[in-house]
Structure formats: C-alpha cells, structure tokens
Amino acid sequence: MRRPWIFSVALAASILGASLSSHAALTADQALQQFNLVVLGNAQSYSHVDGRTFIGGNLSGGDYAQHASQVPASSFAGLTVLGNVTGVNVNGLGAYVGGNLSSANINSGTARVAGNASNTNFNGGNPTAVGGSTSGVNFNSGRLTGANATRALADAAANANSVNFGTLFNQTSSSLRTLVNTSSVVFSGNKATFNAVANNGVAVFDLTAIDDAVFSKGEYAFNLNGATTVIFNSDNTSIHISANFLGGSAQTYGQNFVWNFYNATDITLSSQFGGSILATNAKLTNYNNVEGSVVVNSLDQRGEIHLQPFAGHIPVTPVPEPETYAMLLAGLGLLAAKRLTGRRR
Known part of the structure; x- marks a missing residue:
C-alpha cells in the first residue's frame, strides 16, 4: 500500500535540509577561522590585513592577504568585495569584486571583476575575467573572454554570495549575549585583571554592569585558568579602549578571545588589542594592531589586522533564518494535504 504521507515527510525533511545547508555554509567558528576581516558595509584602509577579507559594501585602500601561506583553507578569495574597490593591493589568494575595480594590483591568485576595471595590474598567474x-589594464596573466568569462564570473559571484555574514554573525552575537557569567574582574589602580572560570573550556565575562570601569583602565591582565574560549559581553554603545594587554597577552590569547560588543555603534581602539571583535552594528576605528578576527559594520583601518585564526569554540548554535521556517512550513503543509488526500481515497 502506498503511503503518500511518508513521501511528504521525506520531502519536508529534504526541503528543510537543503535550506539549512544553503544558509549554514559556514559556522561562526569556521568563519572566524577563515576570515581575518569581515565588514558588512563599507571600509577604508590605510594599513594591511594579514589574512582573508570580506567586504559587503565598497572598499578603498589597503593591502590584503599579506600572509597567504598561513591562512586557513577556504573557497573564498583573499579579498572578496561585493561593491566597488579602489586603491588596493592583493598579495595572495586572488580577488572577487562585485562592482568596479580601479587603481589596484592583484599580485597573486585568480581575479574576477563583475564590473569595469581601470588602471589595474592583474599579475595573479591565472587568466582574469572582467x-x-x-x-x-594590464592582463599579465591572460584574460578569459566569451562564454568562459561569463561562466567564471557566474561561479565566482555564486561563491562570493554563498554566506549571509550579516545573518550568521548577528545571530551569533545575539546568542552569545545570553550566556551566563562564569568569571570575575578585579580592579587595582589602573589595572583590570580578568580571572576566568571555565565550563567545558568556555569562560564568560558579562561586563554589562562594569563596562565603563573596565574600558577606562590602562592595563589588562588575564588569568585563563584552563579556559580555551573566553567570551566578553558588553552592552555599551560607544567604546574607547586604550589599555595595554600586559605580558604580550594580546598576541598570546588572540586566538581564544571573542569580544562581543552587541550594542556598540562606535568603537575606537588606540592600543594593540587581543582577540576577535564581534560588533555587527559598529563602526570600528583602530589606531593600532588588532590580534584576531574583526567583524564590524564599517571600518576605518589605521592599524594592522593580524592573522590569529580563531582556535576556540562558539558555544551557541545560530537559529535558522526566517525563510528556513517558511520552507519547513510549506513542507509540513504538503504533508497535511497528502495525508488528507490519502484518507479520502
């Protein structure tokens, strides 16, 4: 006897599975490992980024993929920009530009430019598609034309748009802010000492009641006590940090820290800063080096962003996007219809 509802369950599961896989191409852990910089909007740079960069808007200036040999593997180029780009140097892993490209040097890797290209040298070693x-323009590595160029550009565009970084990191930030505090901060003069208490390797500092005191200090010291992932949650909207990370801790712990500035709209860093920055609504201005991955809304980069691939674990699972639920409901509706049809026979 045929059971239509069994087919419907399978179909609904297939729909849900396909949606989840299409919207979860990267986890937050993987994204922080593969990307040194993610800017959801526009960025301007007067410095360089060691690792892989994604820009959701327009980009002006900067050098990218400075340490390409040390960057974790990914399907993304060394520089991916969905908007227009001007005045950049890409020194590894190639580039994808969704808009126009001008006054640039693509010195290594494959280049794909969806729009116009001007005053640019393509030296990447593989044929370029514009x-x-x-x-x-100097096509020093050759140029794809006709159907080959069309296909290459379509494939590159699909890959560049395969992850909704805004959704991924907004959901991650919202989930992290709900984590229960496990740790404490001790103040002594101009120093704040962070004493971590880990649960399954994860320590959480809820700074909500002490943000101003923490960010006003000039020195930071850290006692991890076995923690391998340390989450700092802050609800301040405007943040200015000029503290010195004592004992080289900015570099030592850059792979383990996540600073979740979930309410911030403006962040200024005046000294070397350690850890990944998660601030999807904020403009970041850094006047010194950041040791870790950066995820912000917009960027005015004055200091270097150094490659410190995230080595911890984000202890939350972002919820599916709204369209996932819609597709699941559609599948369940089909299930109900099939079962009703079966009963009428």
Whole structure:
C-alpha cells in the first residue's frame, strides 16, 4: 500500500535540509577561522590585513592577504568585495569584486571583476575575467573572454554570495549575549585583571554592569585558568579602549578571545588589542594592531589586522533564518494535504 504521507515527510525533511545547508555554509567558528576581516558595509584602509577579507559594501585602500601561506583553507578569495574597490593591493589568494575595480594590483591568485576595471595590474598567474569595460589594464596573466568569462564570473559571484555574514554573525552575537557569567574582574589602580572560570573550556565575562570601569583602565591582565574560549559581553554603545594587554597577552590569547560588543555603534581602539571583535552594528576605528578576527559594520583601518585564526569554540548554535521556517512550513503543509488526500481515497 502506498503511503503518500511518508513521501511528504521525506520531502519536508529534504526541503528543510537543503535550506539549512544553503544558509549554514559556514559556522561562526569556521568563519572566524577563515576570515581575518569581515565588514558588512563599507571600509577604508590605510594599513594591511594579514589574512582573508570580506567586504559587503565598497572598499578603498589597503593591502590584503599579506600572509597567504598561513591562512586557513577556504573557497573564498583573499579579498572578496561585493561593491566597488579602489586603491588596493592583493598579495595572495586572488580577488572577487562585485562592482568596479580601479587603481589596484592583484599580485597573486585568480581575479574576477563583475564590473569595469581601470588602471589595474592583474599579475595573479591565472587568466582574469572582467565583466565590464577596461581602461589602462594590464592582463599579465591572460584574460578569459566569451562564454568562459561569463561562466567564471557566474561561479565566482555564486561563491562570493554563498554566506549571509550579516545573518550568521548577528545571530551569533545575539546568542552569545545570553550566556551566563562564569568569571570575575578585579580592579587595582589602573589595572583590570580578568580571572576566568571555565565550563567545558568556555569562560564568560558579562561586563554589562562594569563596562565603563573596565574600558577606562590602562592595563589588562588575564588569568585563563584552563579556559580555551573566553567570551566578553558588553552592552555599551560607544567604546574607547586604550589599555595595554600586559605580558604580550594580546598576541598570546588572540586566538581564544571573542569580544562581543552587541550594542556598540562606535568603537575606537588606540592600543594593540587581543582577540576577535564581534560588533555587527559598529563602526570600528583602530589606531593600532588588532590580534584576531574583526567583524564590524564599517571600518576605518589605521592599524594592522593580524592573522590569529580563531582556535576556540562558539558555544551557541545560530537559529535558522526566517525563510528556513517558511520552507519547513510549506513542507509540513504538503504533508497535511497528502495525508488528507490519502484518507479520502
């Protein structure tokens, strides 16, 4: 006897599974490992980024993928920009530009430009694809044309847009802010000492009641006590940190810290800073080096962003996007219809 509802369950599961896989191409852990910098909007740079960069808007200036040989593997290029790009140097892993590219040097890897290209040198070693017009361009590695270029650009665009970083990191930030505090901060003069207490390797500092006191100090010291992932949650909207991370802790713990500035709209860092920064609504201005991954809304980069691939574990699972639920409901509706049809026969 045929059971239509069994088919419907399988179909609903298939729909849900396909949706989850399409919207969860990267976990937060993986994204912080593979990307040194994610900017959801526009960015301008007067410095360099060691690792892989994603820009959701327009980009001006900067050098990218400075240490390409040390960057964790990924399907993404060394520099991915969905908007327009001007005045950049890409020194590893290639580039994808969704808009126009001007006054640039792509010195290594494959280059794909959906729009126009001008005053640019393509030296990457693989043939370049440009979708629009060209002016003052040197295709030193050759150029794809016709159907080959069309196919290459379509494939590159699909890959560049395969992860919704805004959704991924907004959900991650919202989940992290709900974590229960496990640790404490001790103040002594101009120093704040962070004493971690880990649960399954994860220590949480809820700074909500002491943000101003913490950020006003000039020195930070850390006692991890076995913690391998340390989460700092802050609800301040405007943040200025100039503290010195004592004993080289900015570099030592850059792979283990996540600073979740979930309410921030403006962040200024004046000294070397250690750890990944998660601030999806904020403009970041850094006047010194950041030792870790950066995820912000917009960026004015004045100091270097150094490669410290995240080595901890984000202890939350982001919820599916709204369209996932819609597709699941559609599948369940089909299930109900099939069962009803079966009963009428």
